[in-house]
Amino acid sequence: MSDQKDIINKGDRNKIYFLIVVIAALLGTNLYLYVKDQQQSERFVTVNTEKDRLKLEVEKIEVELDKANNLNLVLSEKLQEEQKLARLKIAELKLALQKGVLTEGKLAEAQKDVMELRTFVKNYSEQVSLLEKENAALKNQRDSLKEFANAESRKAEELAKKNAELNAKVKTGASLKANNVYIIAYKVKSNGKNIEVTRASTAKKLSVKFGIVPNPLAEKNYHKIYLRIFDPAGNLVADENNMFEADGQEMQYTSSTSISYNDDNTSYTMEWVNPGDFIKGTYSIILYTDGFTMGKASITLR
Structure with missing residues (x-):
């Protein structure tokens, strides 16, 4: 059990x-x-x-x-x-x-x-x-070069301006200036003889006589002389095809001739035959050469 x-x-x-x-x-x-x-x-x-x-x-x-x-x-x-x-x-x-x-x-x-x-x-x-x-360095360099170039360009422009002014002064100083400028009116007879007159009705041509102021800077060579004639009403007597440049502008001229300048006190004469009739009053003339005004004169016809 x-x-x-x-x-x-x-x-x-x-x-x-x-x-x-x-x-x-x-x-x-x-x-x-x-x-x-x-x-x-x-x-x-x-x-x-x-x-x-x-x-x-x-x-x-x-x-x-x-x-x-x-x-x-x-x-x-x-x-x-x-x-x-x-x-x-x-x-x-x-x-x-x-x-x-x-x-x-x-x-x-x-x-x-x-x-x-x-x-x-x-x-x-x-x-x-x-x-x-x-890029910033290159930009600075470029800006510096640009400024330098601009400065040099300004210097060149100033120098060119001064040279131009100097050349203008030299050219002005070397230009011919007329002295003893006077005008005579002539009647032309049938035989070709010239007779000095003072009346507009008998005058046929004007004779501009002048001398040259001694200038050692002037070039001893041929110089083109331009004549401008203004009638008593102030009108320029000129052919529209006769153009020249003087005093910085283009103008018409009445007559032109060339003279030989030798700085020897030579006297010169320019004659202009009026294709029309003279009128009573004062006729004015201006002479130019080498791009500058050379001299002035006037005559009164009765």
Whole structure:
């Protein structure tokens, strides 16, 4: 009887041990699942946090790239190509982060890509900054050269102006000036003899006589003399085809001749035959040579 009781007790103890093992296994499994769930939750939070950080980092990188491009510099083909590749990579990363399709493995690759982009943008910005400094230096050099050229141009213009003024003075100083200018009116007889008159009704031609003021600067050579005659009404008596230039303007002349100047006190005469009739009043004449006024005179006919 005692042996039978011992067998029963032993069977009960085995059942108890089995239940303890089962309970322990269940507790272990639950603990494992709880820990695993906690780890997965933490990993999910970590992954999402990393995605947000990467998204912010990509946006910062894009802002830095835009900032470098806002300098409006002319980039080399290499820099343009590098920038284009960087833009494509940024667009890919932003799209992947927006869709949330990055796995933990891809997230690690994205982190590597972002690090490479950060390095690229840093180097890119440094190259663009260097290019900006070089352009600024070239601009300063160009501005300096431009200012120097302008200054030299102004000096040249001033020198040319002074030379022109000096040449004008020399030319004026070398021009011939008439002295002892007077006019005689003549009647021309049928035999060709000239008779001095004072009446307009009998006058046929005017004879302008003049000498030359001694001038060592004047060129001893032939000089063209132009004569302008104005009638008592102030009208110029001239052929419209007779043109010359003097005192800085183009004018008509009545008559012209050439004289040989030798600075030897020679007297000269210019004659003008009136194709029409003389009228009563004062006739005025002006002589020109070498582009300047030479002398003036007048005569009154009764």
